[in-house]
Amino acid sequence: xxxxxxxxxxxxxxxxxxxxxxxxxxxxxxxxxxxxxxxxxxxxxxxxxxxxxxxxxxxxxxxxxxxxxxxxxxxxxxxxxxxxxxxxxxxxxxxxxxxxxxxxxxxxxxxxxxxxxxxxxxxxxxxxxxxxxxxxxxxxxxxxxxxxxxxxxxxxxxxxxxxxxxxxxxxxxxxxxxxxxxxxxxxxxxxxxxxxxxxxxxxxxxxxxxxxxxxxxxxxxxxxxxxxxxxxxxxxxxxxxxxxxxxxxxxxxxxxxxxxxxxxxxxxxxxxxxxxxxxxxxxxxxxxxxxxx
Amino acid sequence: xxxxxxxxxxxxxxxxxxxxxxxxxxxxxxxxxxxxxxxxxxxxxxxxxxxxxxxxxxxxxxxxxxxxxxxxxxxxxxxxxxxxxxxxxxxxxxxxxxxxxxxxxxxxxxxxxxxxxxxxxxxxxxxxxxxxxxxxxxxxxxxxxxxxxxxxxxxxxxxxxxxxxxxxxxxxxxxxxxxxxxxxxxxxxxxxxxxxxxxxxxxxxxxxxxxxxxxxxxxxxxxxxxxxxxxxxxxxxxxxxxxxxxxxxxxxxxxxxxxxxxxxxxxxxxxxxxxxxxxxxxxxxxxxxxxxxxxxxxxxxxxxxxxxxxxxxxxxxxxxxxxxxxxxxxxxxxxxxxxxxxxxxxxxxxxxxxxxxxxxxxxxxxxxxxxxxxxxxxxxxxxxxxxxxxxxxxxxxxxxxxxxxxxxxxxxxxxxxxxxxxxxxxxxxxxxxxxxxxxxxxxxxxxxxxxxxxxxxxxxxxxxxxxxxxxxxxxxxxxxxxxxxxxxxxxxxxxxxxxxxxxxxxxxxxxxxxxxxxxxxxxxxxxxxxxxxxxxxxxxxxxxxxxxxxx
Numbered sequence: 001x002x003x004x005x006x007x008x009x010x011x012x013x014x015x016x017x018x019x020x021x022x023x024x025x026x027x028x029x030x031x032x033x034x035x036x037x038x039x040x041x042x043x044x045x046x047x048x049x050x051x052x053x054x055x056x057x058x059x060x061x062x063x064x065x066x067x068x069x070x071x072x073x074x075x076x077x078x079x080x081x082x083x084x085x086x087x088x089x090x091x092x093x094x095x096x097x098x099x100x101x102x103x104x105x106x107x108x109x110x111x112x113x114x115x116x117x118x119x120x121x122x123x124x125x126x127x128x129x130x131x132x133x134x135x136x137x138x139x140x141x142x143x144x145x146x147x148x149x150x151x152x153x154x155x156x157x158x159x160x161x162x163x164x165x166x167x168x169x170x171x172x173x174x175x176x177x178x179x180x181x182x183x184x185x186x187x188x189x190x191x192x193x194x195x196x197x198x199x200x201x202x203x204x205x206x207x208x209x210x211x212x213x214x215x216x217x218x219x220x221x222x223x224x225x226x227x228x229x230x231x232x233x234x235x236x237x238x239x240x241x242x243x244x245x246x247x248x249x250x251x252x253x254x255x256x257x258x259x260x261x262x263x264x265x266x267x268x269x270x271x272x273x274x275x276x277x278x279x280x281x282x283x284x285x286x287x288x289x290x291x292x293x
Numbered sequence: 294x295x296x297x298x299x300x301x302x303x304x305x306x307x308x309x310x311x312x313x314x315x316x317x318x319x320x321x322x323x324x325x326x327x328x329x330x331x332x333x334x335x336x337x338x339x340x341x342x343x344x345x346x347x348x349x350x351x352x353x354x355x356x357x358x359x360x361x362x363x364x365x366x367x368x369x370x371x372x373x374x375x376x377x378x379x380x381x382x383x384x385x386x387x388x389x390x391x392x393x394x395x396x397x398x399x400x401x402x403x404x405x406x407x408x409x410x411x412x413x414x415x416x417x418x419x420x421x422x423x424x425x426x427x428x429x430x431x432x433x434x435x436x437x438x439x440x441x442x443x444x445x446x447x448x449x450x451x452x453x454x455x456x457x458x459x460x461x462x463x464x465x466x467x468x469x470x471x472x473x474x475x476x477x478x479x480x481x482x483x484x485x486x487x488x489x490x491x492x493x494x495x496x497x498x499x500x501x502x503x504x505x506x507x508x509x510x511x512x513x514x515x516x517x518x519x520x521x522x523x524x525x526x527x528x529x530x531x532x533x534x535x536x537x538x539x540x541x542x543x544x545x546x547x548x549x550x551x552x553x554x555x556x557x558x559x560x561x562x563x564x565x566x567x568x569x570x571x572x573x574x575x576x577x578x579x580x581x582x583x584x585x586x587x588x589x590x591x592x593x594x595x596x597x598x599x600x601x602x603x604x605x606x607x608x609x610x611x612x613x614x615x616x617x618x619x620x621x622x623x624x625x626x627x628x629x630x631x632x633x634x635x636x637x638x639x640x641x642x643x644x645x646x647x648x649x650x651x652x653x654x655x656x657x658x659x660x661x662x663x664x665x666x667x668x669x670x671x672x673x674x675x676x677x678x679x680x681x682x683x684x685x686x687x688x689x690x691x692x693x694x695x696x697x698x699x700x701x702x703x704x705x706x707x708x709x710x711x712x713x714x715x716x717x718x719x720x721x722x723x724x725x726x727x728x729x730x731x732x733x734x735x736x737x738x739x740x741x742x743x744x745x746x747x748x749x750x751x752x753x754x755x756x757x758x759x760x761x762x763x764x765x766x767x768x769x770x771x772x773x774x775x776x777x778x779x780x781x782x783x784x785x786x787x788x789x790x791x792x793x794x795x796x797x798x799x800x801x802x803x804x805x806x807x808x809x810x811x812x813x814x815x816x817x818x819x820x821x822x823x824x825x826x827x828x829x830x831x832x833x834x835x836x837x838x839x840x841x842x843x844x
Contacts, residue, residue, distance in 0.1 A: 028475070099601075101608070
């Protein structure tokens with residue numbers, strides 16, 4: 001019996017899908033799993049796990065949070081970058097922050113649980129916190145001294161033009177003191193939670209302020225990575241943490257600095273990527289060289 | 294060395310590598326698709342599938358074979374996901390919800406690899422390696438097969454025959470994709486990409502926290518994800534994940550894998566039509582557009598305009614320290630210039646203009662160099678449109694590599710070009726009209742960019758995302774699934790119809806009135822036509838999104 005051609009086409013297609021599933025979906029990956037058992041590849045194929053005293057403490061490729069149960073930084077450890085993966089560095093919930101470059105207005109609500117921070121405020125808050133932890137200047141452009149985005153909603157008489165009628169510092173909820181008292185002669189109010197000043201017609205105006213263009217807290221310390229698992233920090237971020245870690249461990253800062261240098265990877269072949277410090281490996285080396293008192 | 298200098302060297306080293314391999318690798322691909330001898334394994338496959346490798350197909354039969362294979366693949370993948378809880382290595386995950394399974398099945402069969410889900414918490418290892426990764430291979434092979442069929446249309450004359458889809462599919466998979474995948478996967482494993490069947494290792498961190506180090510057959514999927522310009526990550530964060538892309542050099546290798554087949558296919562075109570210089574002209578168009586885009590993306594990202602990048606001091610949000618800004622921007626450009634859609638950094642947090650470049654790259658129709666196969670046939674369509682426009686200007690019958698571009702041919706080419714903008718703009722409008730656009734994380738112009746990006750990515754079969762948008766709803770999964778399906782197969786039907794029409798023609802000998810299509814003048818014209826067509830189509834939408842945000 002001869003099948004109609006449309007049917008035989010689909011039967012051929014079905015057989016092709018099955019053949020390729022066996023070949024490319026089973027034989028090919030399983031052969032590579034087997035290859036991953038070869039000496040030299042096995043550690044890497046299994047996730048570059050790090051073991052201390054027979055206990056697996058993580059992977060050299062996956063970052064960790066060095067915080068206590070309440071989420072506060074443990075000061076004797078070098079700190080990783082901010083992370084948007086789950087509650088931080090959760091490999092089962094990898095994620096980036098995904099807020100855009102003009103995410104500058106927070107949603108303030110009477111209930112803090114309903115409030116959401118703009119990316120700008122997140123950056124400002126992280127910068128302030130790192131500055132305080134490591135004793136450096138935490139100021140940044142477009143940030144208020146209390147660590148939120150320095151953003152005004154400017155209301156004008158005729159919408160986009162006309163004289164200024166009202167100015168609100170949108171990310172600072174009363175009773176906070178606005179970061180500037182007046183804006184072009186008009187007194188600046190603090191925001192009232194629940195009000196949407198953008199919808200009311202206020203022109204969003206970020207204010208640069210007089211913070212240095214190159215802040216003391218490096219860029220990677222105030223931004224979340226793409227993966228949420230970034231195992232590295234920049235050498236600059238490691239540098240500002242040295243004094244604190246050395247103090248906490250009663251170690252010589254120069255010795256800590258040497259350990260940082262040992263765990264810094266340069267660019268591959270001299271031009272690929274950027275130098276980074278592997279935080280977990282560095283902290284493990286610290287625990288070994290200067291056990292906590 | 295400054296980051297800018299290092300970034301320039303990074304791009305230059307990629308250019309050098311691609312220039313070096315494009316000829317020998319293109320020649321290899323030419324021998325694969327033009328050869329007639331079958332290996333034992335291939336003969337075995339033809340017997341199992343039940344096809345006669347010597348039988349030639351008309352464009353209609355070829356198209357029906359493509360559609361039949363893709364339809365069965367789609368149903369198979371859908372069933373696989375719906376039944377995953379009954380299969381091995383499911384890691385205890387539930388069956389994928391129906392609208393999600395539909396979206397993902399379409400997504401991988403169309404070489405798009407748009408992902409509404411988070412790999413590490415949705416898909417078991419078996420679905421990933423025996424379902425999704427298989428489509429990474431064969432959907433790429435389908436793209437190359439269709440491109441080759443179109444080139445046969447130019448190369449052959451007075452025939453209805455365009456080759457045999459099953460033979461093209463098998464040979465491309467076994468002789469081009471699989472060998473490179475094996476070598477590439479081993480290289481990635483050396484760099485630290487995992488390849489195991491582990492369900493995860495629970496560890497206690499230094500400060501006493503709990504962490505699960507995930508496992509999986511990642512390397513085998515990662516390599517074909519790049520090589521086949523698919524882009525579907527094993528994990529949610531794709532090539533930003535240290536287990537998918539652990540080092541700066543694996544990052545280089547992944548970009549190289551993304552670009553190598555699309556940039557080498559014009560060589561196949563040149564060899565098949567018997568005029569290598571025609572291939573050089575096509576690759577020149579691709580290279581000009583690609584270099585311009587990579588340069589601009591780098592400039593915008595390294596300049597770091599915008600309030601948040603200025604506050605931070607660099608456009609580093611959503612980027613990894615080991616890649617930093619420049620190598621991330623280069624990856625972003627490569628992944629959107631092709632139909633890959635893998636990401637090593639998150640485009641949503643790019644500067645407004647840097648993000649616009651990734652959107653614009655896709656709107657170019659992904660022809661510089663484009664997806665595997667899809668890039669070549671897309672650019673050949675643009676070349677056809679260019680000779681037509683040029684012919685109108687000087688009043689001559691347009692010809693391209695010896696074939697007349699008559700009304701039938703130009704209709705197919707125009708239909709091909711119009712499908713994607715129609716899907717993108719209708720879809721975006723529908724999302725706003727129905728209120729479904731409100732799932733975007735950002736508000737204002739950036740929110741529009743997120744919606745526009747989603748439909749551009751789906752309709753062009755790219756698969757990358759301005760990831761802030763929540764698309765795991767029945768409406769989004771259905772709408773984007775339709776865009777992916779129509780955006781893949783309607784163009785393929787028109788390409789094959791055009792191929793059939795060209796193959797029937799008698800070649801026209803070049804005369805004094807023939808516009809030479811291998812000279813810099815023609816290369817410049819194709820670049821111009823491409824940019825103008827895209828600008829005319831999408832400028833209003835871009836003006837409301839990234840341009841409003843960035844200027």
